[in-house]
Amino acid sequence: MKQSNERLSELFDRWYNHHQVTEQEEKELMELLKDAAREERLEGLMKEAYESLRAEPFFTAAQRNQIADTILKKSTSRIFTLRRVAVAASIIVMLGLGTYFLFFQKSKLQKDIASTRDSLPDDIAAPKNNKAMITLADGRKVALDSLVNGTLVVQGHVKVVKTADGQIVYNGSADAIEYNTLFNPRGSKVQPLTLSDGTRVWLNSESSIRFPTAFAGAERNVEITGEAYLEVTKDATKKFIVAASGVTTEVLGTHFNVNTYSDEGRIKITLLEGSVKVTKGASVSFLQPGQQAQVRTDVKVLSQVNIPEVMAWKNGVFIMNKADIGTIMRQVARWYDAEIVYENGIPEGTITGEVPRILHLSEVLKVYEHSGVHFKIEGKKIVVMK
Numbered sequence: 001m002k003q004s005n006e007r008l009s010e011l012f013d014r015w016y017n018h019h020q021v022t023e024q025e026e027k028e029l030m031e032l033l034k035d036a037a038r039e040e041r042l043e044g045l046m047k048e049a050y051e052s053l054r055a056e057p058f059f060t061a062a063q064r065n066q067i068a069d070t071i072l073k074k075s076t077s078r079i080f081t082l083r084r085v086a087v088a089a090s091i092i093v094m095l096g097l098g099t100y101f102l103f104f105q106k107s108k109l110q111k112d113i114a115s116t117r118d119s120l121p122d123d124i125a126a127p128k129n130n131k132a133m134i135t136l137a138d139g140r141k142v143a144l145d146s147l148v149n150g151t152l153v154v155q156g157h158v159k160v161v162k163t164a165d166g167q168i169v170y171n172g173s174a175d176a177i178e179y180n181t182l183f184n185p186r187g188s189k190v191q192p193l194t195l196s197d198g199t200r201v202w203l204n205s206e207s208s209i210r211f212p213t214a215f216a217g218a219e220r221n222v223e224i225t226g227e228a229y230l231e232v233t234k235d236a237t238k239k240f241i242v243a244a245s246g247v248t249t250e251v252l253g254t255h256f257n258v259n260t261y262s263d264e265g266r267i268k269i270t271l272l273e274g275s276v277k278v279t280k281g282a283s284v285s286f287l288q289p290g291q292q293a294q295v296r297t298d299v300k301v302l303s304q305v306n307i308p309e310v311m312a313w314k315n316g317v318f319i320m321n322k323a324d325i326g327t328i329m330r331q332v333a334r335w336y337d338a339e340i341v342y343e344n345g346i347p348e349g350t351i352t353g354e355v356p357r358i359l360h361l362s363e364v365l366k367v368y369e370h371s372g373v374h375f376k377i378e379g380k381k382i383v384v385m386k
Helices: 002-018 023-034 036-054 061-075 082-095 097-103 106-119 325-336 361-371
Strands: 133-135 141-143 150-155 158-162 168-172 179-184 191-194 200-203 207-212 219-225 227-231 239-244 247-251 255-259 267-273 276-280 283-287 292-295 299-302 317-324 339-342 350-356 374-378 381-385
Touching (some): 002 023, 179 191, 247 267, 283 292, 325 339, 350 361, 361 374
Parallel strands (some): 168 191
Antiparallel strands (some): 133 141, 200 227, 207 219, 255 267, 276 283
8 A cells, every 4th residue: 555655646746746657557547546445545645735835936925825726625525536626626727827727737737828929929028017197287197107106296285105016106185185196007016105194095096096195174085986995094083985986985984895887787895894985876885894886776785795806906816706708808908908809799607716916918828728618819808808
């Protein structure tokens, strides 16, 4: 038994880490894995595979934890053959690129990605810079990616500072209200901003926020287009009000996400911490943490919300939970600044999974192709084929 286990370990290691097994050795490995008595040993091998994966800089801590959970689930589900593992992987590949790495040999995936890049020569890299621009109260425009760290501009008694990690911070106070607008275009990294009251804002691509250089009066008012996540500084004397396409969200101090993209069909306000009041005309609702308001003509509240999916954009991943192809491609288009073209309409079907946003476009599409959809990249255009 000990000798057989050693042989199983040796073959599995060579197959998983290096893909250096002959056809005969692969058959031998499959025979060893078929033995149900060795299920416990297979679990150990899967865990060892995860440990080797932990050294990969490719994954975030959250992704590694997800891979670990996947390993534990799969290693206790009586998977005994490479073929069954491969079939299972093709079905659950949308759990994330980490799962894809785990069940298919890494070298094979790298070859697949290389071949994909060969077939998609007009590949698009993930955004590496912030292309955001501030429009000042006097109409001047300041492009953030062209500026060094330090004080960017002084407006009255308010300093606008760019920190070493790319954040834009407003410091100071003012008697009169003057507004600035921060716009983050498509194909730009998430842009962080700290308002004069300490409220922190993260702005997604193709999004903007209009805000006062310093808050004065009884209310703190901002306007948002696109998508933003806010951590509002508590101030019981001044309500914080977010206006977005006719919908207002009122808070004193809380953490919430606002999605107002016009092509998504409805506005979504998702609460992570605290409480908010959402108003659309005469329709009013109060949210508790974990709830989401969806707004068209009125406000509807959902209690079962996938918070990691909502916050994926801020955390550097695409997370899908049975998302339709159209929803996925709209997110991809904003991030990579690409145009989406459907050859025969939007394909049916859904995708569930997690893919890092640091990947090239071709690598993301390679994972999505396991849903049965195929893609072509033509310049800045993604052609979606059934």
